[in-house]
Amino acid sequence: MVVIVKYKILPGKNDVAIAALTSLIEIVLEEPYFISIKMNVDLNDPENILLYEEWKDGNYYNGEHKNTPHLIEFMRTSREFLSGAPEITQWETIKTFTA
Template sequence: MATAKNVIVLLKFKSQPEKGDKTVLELTNLIEKVKEEPNFVSIKLHVDPKDPTNVLLYEEWEDASYYNNEHMNTEHIKSFMANSTNFLTGPPDITFWEVQRVFE
């Protein structure tokens, strides 16, 4: 459930040249598994229209501690990280944010 107390996680990925589509496919497959986890709220996958090797995930989670511990130690995350050397230039840039205000 989306609330102002949830943590927002931004992950910026850089695909290897000509592997933007592969990155999106691999992330889509991963997200299908992540959606089943506790504390998951939502993920939005974005691609830079000027450079398809730039991929951004906007994630919302109910519990930052869960995200940093249990989530990061799931088999699907570990498997994705091991496999990502085939299509990413390196690990993502990950930042955490708190919602200050919501405008709708």
């Protein structure tokens, strides 16, 4: 399963937001069913951050992952540097193309 998470960072809070996301992801790396996360920044608006996440199990992501202490703590503290709740969508990969 692919999860796209879009964050809007408050003005002047990019460094704080990226550091907090990096700390969160370093813990998420140890979760079962985790495959990868790519953190991306909008070239036209660096206050937009997009995470491209891959998970082996959607049920785990939607259940246990969303209730982990580290994610709950991130959601609580992120009010200091995010302009609101992230936009989260979930996708199923149907084909992969590589060079």
